Amino acid sequence: GQNIDQPTEMTATEGAIVQINCTYQTSGFNGLFWYQQHAGEAPTFLSYNVLDGLEEKGRFSSFLSRSKGYSYLLLKELQMKDSASYLCATFGGSSNTGKLIFGQGTTLQVKP
Amino acid sequence: DTEVTQTPKHLVMGMTNKKSLKCEQHMGHRAMYWYKQKAKKPPELMFVYSYEKLSINESVPSRFSPECPNSSLLNLHLHALQPEDSALYLCASSREGHRMGQFFGPGTRLTVL
Numbered sequence: 001g002q003n004i005d006q007p008t009e010m011t012a013t014e015g016a017i018v019q020i021n022c023t024y025q026t027s028g029f030n031g032l033f034w035y036q037q038h039a040g041e042a043p044t045f046l047s048y049n050v051l052d053g054l055e056e057k058g059r060f061s062s063f064l065s066r067s068k069g070y071s072y073l074l075l076k077e078l079q080m081k082d083s084a085s086y087l088c089a090t091f092g093g094s095s096n097t098g099k100l101i102f103g104q105g106t107t108l109q110v111k112p
Numbered sequence: 113d114t115e116v117t118q119t120p121k122h123l124v125m126g127m128t129n130k131k132s133l134k135c136e137q138h139m140g141h142r143a144m145y146w147y148k149q150k151a152k153k154p155p156e157l158m159f160v161y162s163y164e165k166l167s168i169n170e171s172v173p174s175r176f177s178p179e180c181p182n183s184s185l186l187n188l189h190l191h192a193l194q195p196e197d198s199a200l201y202l203c204a205s206s207r208e209g210h211r212m213g214q215f216f217g218p219g220t221r222l223t224v225l
Contacts, residue, residue, distance in 0.1 A: 033213060040200055043155065045213035087154055098143050098206065099168055100214060101156035 002026055004073075004103035006088050011109045012078055020073045022088030030091040033100065034062050034073045038084045046073070063105045075108075083110045116217035118203050124223045125211045133220045135186040135203030144186040145214060146178060147171060153203055155216075161186060174212075188207040 002013035003025040012018040018036040025031065031050035034044035049055055049071060061074040074080055086103040116137045125131050135144065143162050147155035161180045169178075175197075177189040188202055200221055201215035204214040 042216035045215060048213055084204050089154075096166060098145065098160045098162065098214070099157055099170075100155075101157075105154050 001046050001084065002090070002092050004088055004090060004101060006103040006106045008084075008104065009107045009109070010112060012075075014078055014080060014110055016078050017076050018078060018108065020075070020086050020088075020108065022073075024069050024071070024088070024103075026034055026069075026090050026092075028091075029066060032062075032064055033073045033089040034060075035069075035087040035089065035102075037087060037105070039084070041105050043087060047102045067069045078108050078110050080112070083108060116157055116203055116205055118217035118220050119220055120220060121218065122221045122223075124225065125190065125193065126165050126225050127195075129193075130189070132190065133201055133203075133222075135188075136184055137205040137215075137217075138157055139205065139215070140183075141205035142183060142213075143206045144180065145204040145206075145224045146176075146186070147204065149200040149202055149219070159188075176200075185205055190222075192197075193222075196225050198217040198223045 006022045033048050034046040036046050037043040047062035049062050052064045052066055059076045064071045085103045085107050088103040089100045092101040113218045118135045140223045145160050146158040149155045149156055157170050158172045175192045179187040200219045201217045203217040206214040
């Protein structure tokens with residue numbers, strides 16, 4: 001089966017760094033995605049990790065440990081506009097199906 | 113063109129109405145998806161089209177009928193919906209093989225009265 005866990009809510013201060021964790025259990029692993037979704041808007045693709053390690057893209061970085069079934073999204077130099085829901089997702093079964101399974105999402109509130 | 117477009121943005125319909133949601137992408141993606149998203153919940157996959165053929169139907173009720181007229185267009189035909197079907201309906205597309213990120217359209221906010 002498929003199980004993805006992430007914290008429901010987080011709060012951080014503008015200019016700070018925040019780490020959003022995601023743990024997953026899948027029958028077969030084919031990569032892990034992070035999406036950002038502002039209230040009332042569509043999810044926006046942030047990152048895709050299939051190999052272990054850290055991938056950096058500007059203020060956002062994503063880390064994966066396949067042996068631990070663990071990923072995190074690191075947001076640096078937080079801005080007010082980073083207040084959003086962050087969704088962790090993996091493929092349900094083979095990546096050839098395209099079936100993405102999402103975690104429940106972490107609502108991040110950035111405060112001044 | 114690097115976006116997925118959806119029309120209409122908002123739709124209100126009665127339980128006896130027939131309506132259609134439309135989705136279009138011009139990124140050359142050969143996989144397209146329909147998702148349903150309720151408030152404060154993650155998107156839930158409904159259908160996957162790969163090379164214009166339906167490859168996944170997540171046991172969606174027949175009152176939702178998808179159609180892929182060509183590689184750029186995806187429709188979702190709605191008939192005899194229930195109030196609990198009110199949600200944000202998201203279309204997404206991705207390159208063949210699905211391994212790259214799925215790119216989402218802005219969604220259609222559907223209200224069933």
